[in-house]
Amino acid sequence: MENKIQHILQLLNIKEINKGSSTGSHWFYGENLTSIFSPVDGEEIAKVSFASKEVYDxxxxxxxxxxxxxxxxxxxxxxxIVRQIGEALRAHKSALGTLVSYEMGKSLQEGLGEVQEMIDICDFAVGLSRQLYGLTMHSERPQHRMYEQWHPLGAVGIISAFNFPVAVWTWNAVLAWVCGNVCIWKPSEKTPLTAIACQQIISKVFEENKVPEGVSCLLCGDSILGEKLARDSKIALLSATGSTRMGKAVAQAVAARLGKYLLELGGNNAIIISAEADLDMSLIGAVFGAVGTAGQRCTSTRRLIIHESVYHTFKEKLVKAYGQLKIGNPLDEQNHVGPLIDKQAVALYLAAIEKCKAQGGNFIVEGGVLSGEVYTSGCYVKPCIAEVEPHFDIVKTETFAPILYIMKYKSLDEAIAIQNDVPQGLSSAIMTNNLREAELFLSVNGSDCGIANVNIGTSGAEIGGAFGGEKETGGGRESGSDAWRAYMRRQTNTINYSTQLPLAQGIKFDI
Structure with a gap:
């Protein structure tokens, strides 16, 4: 594995990971080296230095x-420039996707898919660069023209999470760049090497196009660095992806200086399985949503709300499907589930299982930590399923692990109420062939989440739509649609081309 990763680093032109600054991209390193370990095999990948206060300034x-x-x-x-970045990512897709998989622990297919998502948002941003539209309005005053235009904000800070170590940065960065902003990226301290790889990839593009030094800045560090970004009035917009706890701290710090923030926080996502659902199709959506990325997606399926008439049938399908899951090295494409990010995540997984049992949960597929030659990192766990009641506290808590809670419902109104009765509001889905059920789920009386799907799972969003959620998910929107407006400031303009100076609302002021 070590030889393979060294080869990947060479392909990505990562030669001296603690030095370097190329035209257009910018990063400094301090002296404090932090070891980065892979959850795949527990081996040290590299030592990365975290930025000091002087480096930050x-x-x-x-x-x-x-x-x-x-x-x-x-x-x-x-x-x-962004178009060329997309082409560079295409050229390095295999190498970068493999590094994502090895550093973070997601399956190779998901690692490659994450890089494809980067490519897709570049394509989107290229078109957007010719569509930063404003409106023209009719003035109430004669021979006046009113319109609005959008200007860049300045420096955009980006705090990304370990579970999507590169894609979410690109969602923010390429939109911010075409809008005219510069970016300062603080990747997760658990996955900095993929961030350094991205900087290496874009550096050549920036250098060839004489992009000003500092348009793309990288600062590796821990939560202290994130706090600096949140409190710094020179950061015009701070986009932060992570836990709800982290998001609340960011919001308070940024709001204290009346700054702008964009938050993408926790999810506690549910699929409603209707009596009129295609159960085989529902099974695929539920299992992938629950165990994909080892349950470490913000859109992972954590709750199944199943109609009582199909509950036992679907439960049997679930148990059988879980029995066929292959857990192991995510670089082996035969495996479905890789490791959790680290042993701290494993401890949270075990604690959630114990809390569920203490509150009355019945595990129909038992969990546990795997050991043996394949699982030397200590980060591999068993995806598990618990029968619960909707009101259990643990059911309303997001645990970043492959724990699936299942429960019954009688009426659709009851199912929707259960779906909405959690603090988070990111993704949701209903499986049904009944048009009325589908439309009700999507109506104002239905799901209260930022994402609501019919006959697909909660996990896996396309870049064309705005991504984000409500309630404790933070309310932010990234990626497609009109999410670009978050990275710009609106200016309303009025031009008087007459020889008079009429005032609005018919006010007279003669001197």
């Missing part, structure tokens, strides 16, 4: 200088 200063230049590049020209 220099980086923000460099970003500010770059913004003054970059904001004056025409948006389509900025879009051309």
């Amino acid at each position: 220099k980086t923000v200063e460099q970003a500010e200088k770059a913004f003054v230049i970059w904001r004056n590049w025409p948006a389509p020209k900025r879009g051309e």
